[in-house]
Amino acid sequence: MSTEMNRICFYIITFFIMFSGSVLNGQSSLEITTEISDDKSDLEKLQIFLNLAEETKYVDLENAISYARQAVQLANTTQSEEGRAKATEALGDLFQMNNNFQPAINYYLISAKLYNSLGNTKKLAEVYGKLGRLSYIDNYNLESAMQYYEKALSLGIELNDQDLIANTYNRIGGIFFRQKNYEEAHYYYKEALSIWERSGSEKGMAIALNNIGEIYRMQEKYDSALNYYEQSQSLNEKINYKILMATTLENIGLIKSEKGKKEEAFVYFAKAYKIIEEINNKEKKVELLLTMAGQHNRYDNFDEALKYYKTAYAIATSSSHWPHIAEAAQGLANIYEKTGNYKDSYSYFKISSSYGDSIDQRQKNNRITELQSRFKSDLQEKELQIAKNEIVLFENERKLNTLKLNL
Known part of the structure; x- marks a missing residue:
């Protein structure tokens, strides 16, 4: 079976919802600034920044992260626990999209702690689901992933x-x-x-x-x-x-x-x-480009395959998506080898190997075992292990803002 056939193309729901808001409709940065600053309360501004982060994440991920960070700052200024929970969850989503998994995990853990203190069981369960997925993606820890899913499932049953x-x-x-x-x-x-x-x-x-x-x-x-x-x-x-x-x-x-x-x-x-172009989802676009490149390669349409692999490689590199970079580079190496361009083939083979080795090593260092039953009989509760540097910075900023308000 071919490489592209072995690639997982199924779609697992990730609680990401597409919005068609002002930025996607071509609203200028000046208009956005006016919208934010025009007689808005801090809580209203916080929500606007969260909306902007959601609207721009498939178009300009770095700007989306910047918007979410500004939402966190406003949440700290207003002492809004709910705002902090939403903003840190949003940052977790965005860092996950950027394949920067450790900050994503840290922000999800902060968000989970906040949702738990607020008694928002539904949102807590959703964040547990995200942590479960990341536990597997980041370090292939199946047991940890299943524990988070068990927590999410338990809360889902509790809430019916x-x-x-x-x-x-x-x-x-x-x-x-x-x-x-x-x-x-x-x-x-x-x-x-x-x-x-x-x-x-x-x-x-x-x-x-x-x-x-x-x-x-x-x-x-x-x-x-x-x-x-x-x-x-x-x-x-x-x-x-x-x-x-x-x-x-x-x-x-x-x-x-x-x-x-x-x-x-x-x-x-x-x-x-055509649909992917309409919704401008870069990650899905790269996946489809790789599929089409692999299919053209399969039928010896090397010029077309080269075109699609190059486009996929450029997009994957700009977003630092390691698996896609490795796959696109390997595809380019194969095409150049078949067409007699051994210099470029060697160059891309080295790139593919460097990224592929990083991924393979992570897999080897984190061996997973098959589960012997669908679920453990008892839900194992563990204290949330929040990265000290993230939470200390977060708490210090809150204390600083509290002090400012009291002055």
């Missing part, structure tokens, strides 16, 4: 929040999928699907259906996979869920290619790419 429970099942399925334990992954995806069907969540159903389709695709049961993809796509179109619409189109294209229908495959890839 069916969507939260389904989301957690879906995330757990994603971990088993990454481990190629398709039987367990299928179980959890089906559980999530059942809950979303009962609650009538069309978005949730679309996600679960696509993920089940991915299991069948990886097992080379292409007709079954297509059946689930088509069900997912029907819902995506109904609710205009564009990011998953693009993912499902990409997956269908891969199956068409495996069935020898090259022209149809690229029609689906083109449709997916």
Whole structure:
């Protein structure tokens, strides 16, 4: 099976919601400044900065991080615990998108502590879900990830929040999928699907259906996979869920290619790419570019493959996404070797190796073992281990602002 076929294309919900706000509609920085400064209270400004961070994160991640930092400062100034919780959670989201995982974990831990003190159980559970995903992505610690998911699930059950429970099942399925334990992954995806069907969540159903389709695709049961993809796509179109619409189109294209229908495959890839361009999601854009480059390489269309690999490499480098840089560099090395350009092939092979070795070493240093049961009988509660440098700076800033207010 080809490299791009082995890449995980399923979509796991991450609580990231696209907004179509002022920045995406071309509002100027002057207009934004006016909006923020025009007779707004600090709490109103805080929310505006959070909205700006959300609106710009797929377009300009560095600016989004800057907006979220300003929201934290305003939260400290106003002594708003809820504002601090929201702003630190937003920074966790943004640093995760930037593949800077340790700060992301630290901010999520701060946010979790704040939500816990506020008694906001639903938000606490959502942050636990994010910590679970990061525990696995950052250091491949399956046990730690599952412990966070157990906490999220326990809170979901306590709240009788069916969507939260389904989301957690879906995330757990994603971990088993990454481990190629398709039987367990299928179980959890089906559980999530059942809950979303009962609650009538069309978005949730679309996600679960696509993920089940991915299991069948990886097992080379292409007709079954297509059946689930088509069900997912029907819902995506109904609710205009564009990011998953693009993912499902990409997956269908891969199956068409495996069935020898090259022209149809690229029609689906083109449709997916058009959607990704519309929503301007850089990470998904790189994934799709890599898929298309790999497919062109498969059919010996080296000029097209080179074009797509170069574009993917440029975007991945600008966003410091290690796995994508390694994959794009490896693709370029292969193309240059096939076309007799051994100098450039060697250069990109070294780049790929340097990034790939970092990733492989992390995997080797953090061996994971298969779970012997779906869940541990008792939820193991641990104290949140918040990085001292982050929390000390955070508390010092709050004390400083408190002192200023008292003067």
